Amino acid sequence: MLAEEQDYVTRLYDRFDILREQAQQFLSSALRQIPDSEQAHTERNAATRMHTEQLAQYAAAETGLCFGKLEFTDDTDRYIGLIGILDEDNDYEPLLVDWRAPAARPFYVATGATTEGVRLRRHLRIRKRTVIGVDDELLDLSGVEDADAVTGETALLAALNAKRTGRMTDIVRTIQAEQDNIIRSPLHGVLVVQGGPGTGKTAVALHRAAYLLYTHREQLAKRGVLVVGPNTEFLNYISQVLPSLGETGVLMATVGDLFPDVRPKLTEPDEAAAIKGRPDMVEVLAKAVADRQRVPDAPMEIVFERETLLLQPEAVERAKAAALRLGTLHNRAEPTFSAAIVRELTRIVADNLGADLLEAGDLADIARELREERDVIEALDWLWPVLSPQRLLKELYASPDLLESALPHLSADERALLHRPEHYGWTPADVPLLDEAMELLGEDDRAAKALAAKKRQERLEFAEGVVDIMRIDEEVADDDVLMAMNMITADHLAERHERSSTLTTAERAAQDRTWTFGHVIVDEAQELSAMAWRLLMRRAPSRSMTLVGDVAQTGDLAGAESWEQVLAPHMADRWRMEELTVNYRTPAEIMSVASAVLRELGTSITETKSVRSTGVAPWSLAVPAEDLPARLAELAGKELAEVGEGTLGVLVPASLREVLRPSERVSVLTVREAKGLEFDGVIVVEPAMIREESVKGVNDLYVALTRATQRLGVVHSAPLPESLAEALA
Numbered sequence: 001m002l003a004e005e006q007d008y009v010t011r012l013y014d015r016f017d018i019l020r021e022q023a024q025q026f027l028s029s030a031l032r033q034i035p036d037s038e039q040a041h042t043e044r045n046a047a048t049r050m051h052t053e054q055l056a057q058y059a060a061a062e063t064g065l066c067f068g069k070l071e072f073t074d075d076t077d078r079y080i081g082l083i084g085i086l087d088e089d090n091d092y093e094p095l096l097v098d099w100r101a102p103a104a105r106p107f108y109v110a111t112g113a114t115t116e117g118v119r120l121r122r123h124l125r126i127r128k129r130t131v132i133g134v135d136d137e138l139l140d141l142s143g144v145e146d147a148d149a150v151t152g153e154t155a156l157l158a159a160l161n162a163k164r165t166g167r168m169t170d171i172v173r174t175i176q177a178e179q180d181n182i183i184r185s186p187l188h189g190v191l192v193v194q195g196g197p198g199t200g201k202t203a204v205a206l207h208r209a210a211y212l213l214y215t216h217r218e219q220l221a222k223r224g225v226l227v228v229g230p231n232t233e234f235l236n237y238i239s240q241v242l243p244s245l246g247e248t249g250v251l252m253a254t255v256g257d258l259f260p261d262v263r264p265k266l267t268e269p270d271e272a273a274a275i276k277g278r279p280d281m282v283e284v285l286a287k288a289v290a291d292r293q294r295v296p297d298a299p300m301e302i303v304f305e306r307e308t309l310l311l312q313p314e315a316v317e318r319a320k321a322a323a324l325r326l327g328t329l330h331n332r333a334e335p336t337f338s339a340a341i342v343r344e345l346t347r348i349v350a351d352n353l354g355a356d357l358l359e360a361g362d363l364a365d366i367a368r369e370l371r372e373e374r375d376v377i378e379a380l381d382w383l384w385p386v387l388s389p390q391r392l393l394k395e396l397y398a399s400p401d402l403l404e405s406a407l408p409h410l411s412a413d414e415r416a417l418l419h420r421p422e423h424y425g426w427t428p429a430d431v432p433l434l435d436e437a438m439e440l441l442g443e444d445d446r447a448a449k450a451l452a453a454k455k456r457q458e459r460l461e462f463a464e465g466v467v468d469i470m471r472i473d474e475e476v477a478d479d480d481v482l483m484a485m486n487m488i489t490a491d492h493l494a495e496r497h498e499r500s501s502t503l504t505t506a507e508r509a510a511q512d513r514t515w516t517f518g519h520v521i522v523d524e525a526q527e528l529s530a531m532a533w534r535l536l537m538r539r540a541p542s543r544s545m546t547l548v549g550d551v552a553q554t555g556d557l558a559g560a561e562s563w564e565q566v567l568a569p570h571m572a573d574r575w576r577m578e579e580l581t582v583n584y585r586t587p588a589e590i591m592s593v594a595s596a597v598l599r600e601l602g603t604s605i606t607e608t609k610s611v612r613s614t615g616v617a618p619w620s621l622a623v624p625a626e627d628l629p630a631r632l633a634e635l636a637g638k639e640l641a642e643v644g645e646g647t648l649g650v651l652v653p654a655s656l657r658e659v660l661r662p663s664e665r666v667s668v669l670t671v672r673e674a675k676g677l678e679f680d681g682v683i684v685v686e687p688a689m690i691r692e693e694s695v696k697g698v699n700d701l702y703v704a705l706t707r708a709t710q711r712l713g714v715v716h717s718a719p720l721p722e723s724l725a726e727a728l729a
């Protein structure tokens, strides 16, 4: 039997080698071409990109090319793998079916109860290119199926018991039916995936991204898929999963990454971030903008050509009313406001000079001079400044007065949390506020316009002197200019457009605040604040989204208590929910301890069932506080030896961040940092302190206790929380 499978697999790899060789040749010949026209250049770029992507896919598929086989009751069979391969010599019959194709579905969902015509499901174990074993499941033994049974148990347990490397791997070989339903759920609408720790939410979310890109390639390749994770450590952890599935066109980011040109590097107290995440910040920002549209209490003195002009509050009031009447955004109304003020000042100057003597041209000259006068510029900037979101927030945080005016409902202590006299940079919670502020202010596009005008001029000058249109600089030329040159056809325009977009979809999306994605996937979605949700909803106006998370694990003070609460403002009840119930990470022994802590929360969250047990009970050890660092180092060494080649996570309260030095296989992390990650062994340090450190301390403790795939230990000097003490006893 192995020999038979080996023959097939050898044939598959032979064909795979040919395809890879072909792609390599196509790429080489594309690279050798010297384009002699704009069109040839575009074609060469497109071909190079396509073949490079294809080669990357082949490289990722080399290991684990084929992992499954279905034998049907009608004596046909079907092999399942990472990519699809057709048999050229045999009417293009499929030699290998891509796991994302509908034809692969029975591999994941067929059971004894619903066989879908499958007689046997076989998991192939292949090392390098050699078949080293198979695991079979017979499905047509009608009636014997246990409804809860997992599919491909041997392969699944092997995967679950494998040592962790610090990077997440794909689960294509062993996706379970409840997970498969979510992965292949229709593209449209908002799908919430609620599941306890270790139920594969992250895995499912990423495989769904791969599935959607495969199934809706046309639609999604252009707009891309955004995958949002809670922090950079987490994004690193999952970064390898998608390329190994052969996908590009995905932007992985935290919410903090989603405002171009701002890289949040500062941290701040949780309470400050929580205030910034509240939904009423929308009104706060609107007030902060309104506060910058000022009317002076007394006449303003403006010195112009050694004369003092008095700008009356009533005149400012009128200018402001005219600007507000436009009903447009702050920055867009600014020209109307400043024009009215300059008109008023011009009138005063003219009156002083004796208006009758002046002609229209003189008035225009005065207005121009006024606009260049430093006093006038400063006055306008005080009365109605052009504001970037950065400037608005920076100046708001810097001024106790502006803070008090915009946030009168906060206590002085709360406002003090936001006060930042000096600007050193941004925190992640600032990013949704910057994004919201941009919506209120409107882009200040004057600099961009000036640059575009300069480029346009340069290009015109260049074009006039150039006979061969093909030699125009490949930078984007403005469409208007190209039309004005009157020598470019629509084809050329289209080509130019394409050439300007040699960036990948993900790269272009990352640089563009107004980019809207074809689909948005949010992991650890329970952590996002109301303001972060508003930002994400702007990136997904079609509301094609997958939100995965666990409201029992919410650690962020601004995070979600329930999905209803999060989603109601954006889509009422127009969303669907799927639940994942089986825990693939945490063994039963550990889960029973964690569940005891969860019960303390009194939530209605379904407890998850562990798919395996290890026979190793979690341990706990009380040590005197002064001995903690030394004993911890010793215990970490011991546990590391227990997990062999695996990884150890030491999860600590934030105040004990330095209690142990990390090493290559030992991570020392706060619970926040460990969110979404997993380790073979975990030591939780001072659980009572973790619990006390935050309002969401119980949730944090629950998260900490559910990170281990094999072993859990608890080290403490303070007494254990009662629920934990009982469960560990």
Ligand SMILES: Nc1ncnc2c1ncn2[C@@H]1O[C@H](COP(=O)(O)OP(=O)(O)OP(=O)(O)O)[C@@H](O)[C@H]1O
Pocket (backbone or CB within 6 Å): 156, 159, 160, 169, 170, 171, 174, 175, 176, 179, 195, 196, 197, 198, 199, 200, 201, 202, 203, 204, 550, 553, 584, 585, 675, 676, 677, 678, 706
């Ligand atoms: N069908 C599966 N086959 C093999 N491994 C699986 C499967 N489903 C989940 N796993 C593994 O279980 C572990 C937990 O998965 P994952 O991190 O996606 O869970 P999660 O629900 O996001 O957890 P948490 O909420 O705790 O962050 C991972 O190691 C993952 O690879």
